Amino acid sequence: MKNMMWSAALAACLTACGGGGGNAGSGSPAPTPPVSGGGNLDAYVGTWTSACASHAIDTAVIARAAGASNALTLAVTTNYYANTACTGDVIATQVWNAATTATYVGSVASSIMPGSVSASIDKMTAQQPQRSVTLTGTFVSHKIIDGQPNWCIDYAGGSVCVPDRVYPAEPAPFDGLAIVGGELVEVKSNGVNYDTIERFTKR
Numbered sequence: 001m002k003n004m005m006w007s008a009a010l011a012a013c014l015t016a017c018g019g020g021g022g023n024a025g026s027g028s029p030a031p032t033p034p035v036s037g038g039g040n041l042d043a044y045v046g047t048w049t050s051a052c053a054s055h056a057i058d059t060a061v062i063a064r065a066a067g068a069s070n071a072l073t074l075a076v077t078t079n080y081y082a083n084t085a086c087t088g089d090v091i092a093t094q095v096w097n098a099a100t101t102a103t104y105v106g107s108v109a110s111s112i113m114p115g116s117v118s119a120s121i122d123k124m125t126a127q128q129p130q131r132s133v134t135l136t137g138t139f140v141s142h143k144i145i146d147g148q149p150n151w152c153i154d155y156a157g158g159s160v161c162v163p164d165r166v167y168p169a170e171p172a173p174f175d176g177l178a179i180v181g182g183e184l185v186e187v188k189s190n191g192v193n194y195d196t197i198e199r200f201t202k203r
Contacts, residue, residue, distance in 0.1 A: 041072055044177055048184050048200035052086030075099040080153055092137035092153045100172045102126040111193040119178040126172035173197055
């Protein structure tokens with residue numbers, strides 16, 4: 001599904017759907033089946049939460065995209081905490097006004113790093129639309145920095161800010177999804193296998 005704002009992917013710009021890789025160490029990639037009904041996308045539908053990372057926990061609500069049998073929408077909300085263990089009260093909540101769309105393009109057997117975990121990867125073309133971000137909460141302020149409006153979270157040791165502007169449409173930071181050991185894993189092809197972008201557990 002980290003930096004501080006989409007705690008993972010505020011405006012990460014990575015190429016979408018890099019073609020996947022075969023099993024690590026094999027001479028040729030596993031065959032990719034044709035698109036037929038969009039893969040097992042129902043396995044991803046629901047509400048998922050990430051582990052705590054640098055004050056923040058992401059919650060991803062995944063649904064079938066309207067009018068498409070082979071696409072999902074992913075809406076991410078990020079809750080921030082005063083401490084790095086993500087305990088106590090939420091001090092700030094970040095919401096994007098538009099969801100990411102991930103379109104299924106095929107499946108491949110590959111490995112997920114770190115750990116070289118074997119998995120069936122559902123390859124995706126994932127696109128973030130033009131969007132804006134809003135932060136609310138007791139520790140949130142709105143500041144002008146170098147002439148640019150920013151949302152800021154005011155921690156005890158200083159502020160962390162994200163520009164309050166319209167962000168252009170761009171590829172999402174992942175190009176595949178997998179279910180591994182009950183976890184949802186967002187992955188990115190590295191040309192040989194796949195690297196983990198973010199992990200979620202179902203709520």
